[in-house]
Amino acid sequence: ILNVEQSPQSLHVQEGDSTNFTCSFPSSNFYALHWYRWETAKSPEALFVMTLNGDEKKKGRISATLNTKEGYSYLYIKGSQPEDSATYLCAFFLFYKLSFGAGTTVTVRA
Amino acid sequence: DTGVSQDPRHKITKRGQNVTFRCDPISEHNRLYWYRQTLGQGPEFLTYFQNEAQLEKSRLLSDRFSAERPKGSFSTLEIQRTEQGDSAMYLCASSLWEPHEQFFGPGTRLTVL
Numbered sequence: 001i002l003n004v005e006q007s008p009q010s011l012h013v014q015e016g017d018s019t020n021f022t023c024s025f026p027s028s029n030f031y032a033l034h035w036y037r038w039e040t041a042k043s044p045e046a047l048f049v050m051t052l053n054g055d056e057k058k059k060g061r062i063s064a065t066l067n068t069k070e071g072y073s074y075l076y077i078k079g080s081q082p083e084d085s086a087t088y089l090c091a092f093f094l095f096y097k098l099s100f101g102a103g104t105t106v107t108v109r110a
Numbered sequence: 111d112t113g114v115s116q117d118p119r120h121k122i123t124k125r126g127q128n129v130t131f132r133c134d135p136i137s138e139h140n141r142l143y144w145y146r147q148t149l150g151q152g153p154e155f156l157t158y159f160q161n162e163a164q165l166e167k168s169r170l171l172s173d174r175f176s177a178e179r180p181k182g183s184f185s186t187l188e189i190q191r192t193e194q195g196d197s198a199m200y201l202c203a204s205s206l207w208e209p210h211e212q213f214f215g216p217g218t219r220l221t222v223l
Contacts, residue, residue, distance in 0.1 A: 004152070032209035043114065044153075044201070046211035089152055093209045097143065097166065100152030 002026055004092050006101035013080045013108050020076040021104040023090030027071035032093040035064055035075055038103070039086040047075075047088075080108045112136060114215035116202050122221045123192055130188045131218045135204030142185050143212060144177055145201040146170065153201055159185060192222045 005024045013019045025033060032051045038044040048057045053068040061078045077084055087105045091098035115134045123129050135142050140161050145153035156175070157167045161182035171177075174192075179185040189196055199219050203212035 006152075034209075034211060036214075041216075043216045044214040046213070049209060049211050051209065091152070095166075096141070096158055096160075096208050097155040098145075098153070098212065099155065100145075102150065102152045 002092050002094065002099040004090060004099050004101040006088075006090055006104050008104060009102065010105040010107070013077075013084075013106060015080060015082060015108055015110050017080055018076065018078045019080060019106065020074050021088065021106075023073045023075070023101055025071050025073070025090070025092040027069060029094060030068040030071075033066060033073050034091040034093055034098060035073070036089045036091065037086045038089060044089065049093075075104075077106070080106070082108045082110050084108050114202060114204055114213050116200075116215035116218050118218055119216060120219050120221075122223065124223050125192060125194060127192055128188065128190045129192060129220065130186055131200055131202075131220075133185045133187070133202030133215060135183075135185070135202070136213055137183075139204035139206055139213070140182065141205045141207065141212075142179055143203045143205075144185070144187055145203065147199040147201060147217075148197075153199075156187075156200075189220075192220075194222050196220060197222045 035047040036044040050066040055066045087103040089103045091100045142159040144156040147153040159179040199217045201217045203214045205212045
């Protein structure tokens with residue numbers, strides 16, 4: 001069983017503020033790290049697939065960094081909007097399956 | 111819509127009954143996955159198909175669970191003699207090849223009374 005941890009479990013952000021949260025994963029046998037956004041009553045939506053140490057990816061106001069040597073990834077949301085409210089899941093990909101963290105639930109207050 | 115679809119979206123059943131869920135992946139995707147998510151946890155891997163071949167099953171998948179993917183298209187997940195502990199969200203995903211993103215369906219929420 002791969003140990004993938006996310007922190008914090010939840011956070012509340014004021015509209016317009018920026019925020020970030022962490023995913024930690026095993027640093028050995030790294031293949032890929034996925035980030036997903038899961039809004040209530042919808043399908044989990046892929047944000048990023050990250051494979052290279054030092055990689056940084058961006059999608060609109062959301063970006064992510066990856067450190068495979070120390071086993072962590074950060075997800076950043078710049079200028080949070082109410083539509084960013086969701087649970088953000090990271091998942092460690094190895095041998096064709098994803099091992100998910102428990103997620104960070106973000107609530108953006110208007 | 112060409113995304114992953116799952117049916118039904120919700121299922122309420124009594125303990126001991128059998129249930130079957132269906133997943134229709136994106137048509138050109140040859141990989142199909144089933145996950146289960148319980149409250150406060152992330153999704154947990156259950157099983158994986160490459161075309162019609164079931165290549166891996168998690169230890170979470172007891173003998174009461176069986177999954178099929180005839181002809182490498184849609185997939186079904188059957189739970190026999192349901193137990194209250196089976197109550198969860200069952201998610202299906204598909205992908206082209208590793209480690210590309212997996213496209214998830216909306217899930218089937220199972221409640222066992």
